[in-house]
Each structure stands twice: as C-alpha cells, then as structure tokens.
Amino acid sequence: MKQPIIAAMRTLTSAYILSMLLWHGSSASEHTTPDDQLQPLVYNPEATAKLQKLFNPCNYFNYTENRDVFRQLVEQDHADPNINKHGFSLLCNATQKNDAPLVASLLTHRADPNPPGDDKPIFTAKSTEVAQLLVNAKADIHALKRSRENALHTAYDASAGVIAVLCN
DSSP, X not given: OOOHHHHHHTOXXXXXHHHHHHHTTOXXXXXXXXXXXXXXXXXXXXXHHHHHHHOXXXXXXXXXXXXXXXXXXXXXXXXXXXXXXXXXXXXXXXXXXXXHHHHHHHHHTTOOSSOXXXXXXXGGOOSHHHHHHHHHTTOOTTOOOTTSOOHHXXXXXXXXXXXXXXXX
C-alpha cells in the first residue's frame, strides 16, 4: 500500500497536504518500494509534442522505425508516455507488438495501464511477461470493451501463460 506522503508528493497541487503530513510526523522513507521512486512531475512539452507527432499506431513501419526514438523521448527527454492517437496509446501499441522492454520502460515512466477509451493494453497482451508487467502495474483485468468482453475473453489467442496471469 502506498503511503499518503508519496501520493501527495506526486501531485503538484499537494504542497499544502505534503507540508501537513510532514508536520504531523509522516516520513517519506517509510515503506517505500522501487515503484514509489519519484519520476519527473512535469513532462517536457517539446519532447511530448515530438512523440505525439512521431507516434502513428495505424502504421506498423512507423513503430518499428521509431521504437528506439519513442523509448528515448520517454526515458531521457521525459515525454509524456500517455499520448493517445486514434484511441490507441503508445502502451497499447507496445503491448500489441509484444515489446516487453518498451512496455516495462513506459510503465516505469508512468504510462497509464488503464488509458481512457475502449482499447486497453491488457486486452492485447500476447506473452506471459507483458501480461505480468501490466498486472503488476495495476491494469484492470475486469475492464470491459463495448462488446462486454474483458481481458480473459480477449486472451483466447494468447498463450496459456497469459491466461494464467489473468486468473491469478
């Protein structure tokens, strides 16, 4: 369970809450885990704009040609990993391509495992590794598509390992 002080530190408008928690004895070092390490609170708008311009989920070659650029923009230039084009996020795209290293990097840099819209990354997980990364990041395995299918329904063409991850 995340500590209230970590949640307050992640919110730019929580300076007052943060000061009150510290005043009343909260500790930033208590019960922290690696996923509680703070990431940049403000994304670089230029890097985010470049990532938005480059990302085209409808074009497979765009993904393969720019995969390393996407990763660099998110990791080094602090672009917002939650860009969404045509209702499809960069995390959805990386999951669909079964790109576990990029999925891990995006999740580490605060990509939303439950983006708005009908397409969720968990629906397209094809490997145990990618499914486990998403589940560990709190992907909603009970989310429903408009067709009323959840991740388990859409895992029929995935490996038995994906189904096992979703059932645990």
